[in-house]
Amino acid sequence: MRERGRTRRLLGLGARTGGAMLKTRLGGEADWRSLGEALFEGLSELKGPAMKLAQVMSQWDDLLPPELANELARLQRQAEPMPWEKIRTTLEAEYGDLEAHFAKIEERPFASASMGQVHRATTLDGETLVLKVQYPGLEEVLESDLAQVRRMMRLGRWFKVPQARLDALFEELAESLRGELDYRAEAAALSRYRQRYAENDDVVIPAPIESLCTARVLAMSYVPGTPLRELDQADDALRQAVAVRLADWMTEELFTFGELHADPHAGNFAADAEGHLIIYDLGAVIPVPEARLRQTLKLLKATLEEDPMAMDAALLAMGGRQGEGAPLSLYRDSAAAVAPLFAPGVQDLGDVRVHRRLRELSPRVWAAMDRLQPPADTLLLSRTLNGHYWNLVRLQARLDMAGRARPLLEWAEQV
Structure with missing residues (x-):
């Protein structure tokens, strides 16, 4: 029943999106803000692949109507968190008795994403860390959600996007999301990147806490910083320092290591007071x-x-x-x-x-x-x-x- 309910909601959102696109194609004017608000509300609650696709689309600032892009961008910073009771269920399934591992876990998350949300915690030794917790039941609904996302992406044919290209985009998204189901892969990426940039003080990578990392929970050292999306009002010198480091890092990734961080939404990056670049999320790295x-x-x-x-x-x-x-x-x-x-x-x-x-x-x-x-x-x-x-x-x-x-x-x- 729960899966059928998700499917109905996704189909409804897809139909509303298709209607707006068709109206534009026929020469009319769509209410992009209302559509964006509906997508934000629905996808914020449903999470999963469709929300991930919307986050990706929100990065295309030169493509989407500004009113729609602005609403979708809220999914990167204001998505509705999943209730603590459900998150606790996942944590207990992975760790057993939480009090045997943690002195405290903050029930209110400080970040909510498409596949999981992040909670600050304190170990019994007093160390502050963060727990990236996968939403419960995600594995069971992933393939069904992906089927609905494929249907939504077919709307791109109205803009003459070849079907082969739409299929390639879908396979890219599907492969990425399936890979994100096992957080141990991201823990390995964190370790690899920390070793790669061990001599570079300009790039800061949180350390995975290997003893607490599981398939559905990624435990990392807590590295405070100001998210990149909140730096628009920061001191100009700080912004320029971060920009230079971001550009240098991308160049090094591409031309030295032949890799690139493939989830560049602004919530995955931050800066400390000295302008060092902090990279929080390495769930998607491409060769x-x-x-x-x-x-x-x-x-x-x-x-x-x-x-x-x-x-x-x-x-x-x-x-x-x-x-x-x-x-x-x-x-x-x-x-x-x-x-x-x-x-x-x-x-x-x-x-x-x-x-x-x-x-x-x-x-x-x-x-x-x-x-x-x-x-x-x-x-x-x-x-x-x-x-x-x-x-x-x-x-x-x-x-x-x-x-x-x-x-x-x-x-x-x-x-």
Whole structure:
């Protein structure tokens, strides 16, 4: 009965979303704020894959209507927590007598996500730590929820997104969520990253408490910090320090270790008073092959040179844009919108004029999706890079993008 109730609610939310999209497609104006409020309320309670998908979509600031994006973004910071009694059931199933392990567990969570929520706790030795607790029953409803999410994603066909690309996006989401069911994998990732950055004081990774980590509970050392999403009113010097460290870290991840943090919503990152970058969540880390990096940079090079024919050749070399009809005018306008970010000198990523141009391009990009046909295996990488980029925008970062890109573009040309 409980699973059928979830299915009905998800179907209802999907139908409402589809109705708004159809109205827009037919030339009308949808009430995006009301839709966003309904999605926030419903997904905040249901949790699981659909909420995860909405969190992902909320990072696409240049794609969604602002009213809808703002409501979905609340899922990253204001989602309704699950009652303590249900969370305690999971903790007791994993640990048995909680008093044998903890002097105190705060019943009110300080973070609620799509797959679990975080509670602060104190051990019998007086150590403060955090417990990331998986929502009870999630494993039992995961596949049913994923089936409904697949149906929702098919709405993308109205915007001419090829079915193969929608399927690839779905498989990406499904694989990630199935992997997140076992928190021991994230505990292993925390240990790997702590070792990787042991000599880098600019990056702080919480330590997993191995004796308390289980498949459904991730125990970590407590590392206080201000979430990135709350730094908009912080001192400018602090924001710039965090932005530089975030950009440096992403570059090192990609070009030194061939990996990238694939869940870049702002709640997963924080800063301490000295501007050190704190990374709280490593539940989703993806490999990035060197060959794909080189291809992506060649596309960037063609874009910065505002050469539409070279852009098309680069996209074809990546495995996209099959068939006839290269959208050369779209390439030109896209290059004109992106190039200012890489002009010589320090660029202000908080400049709304740049993002307005990118936002205005989005409907044309979606309209041409049947011709562009981006490679399926680049969808996750592009979404992830897009999310990290918007985190830099939120920090109002001022960076020498041209100087940062130059050695990478040169590297991409090496055989």
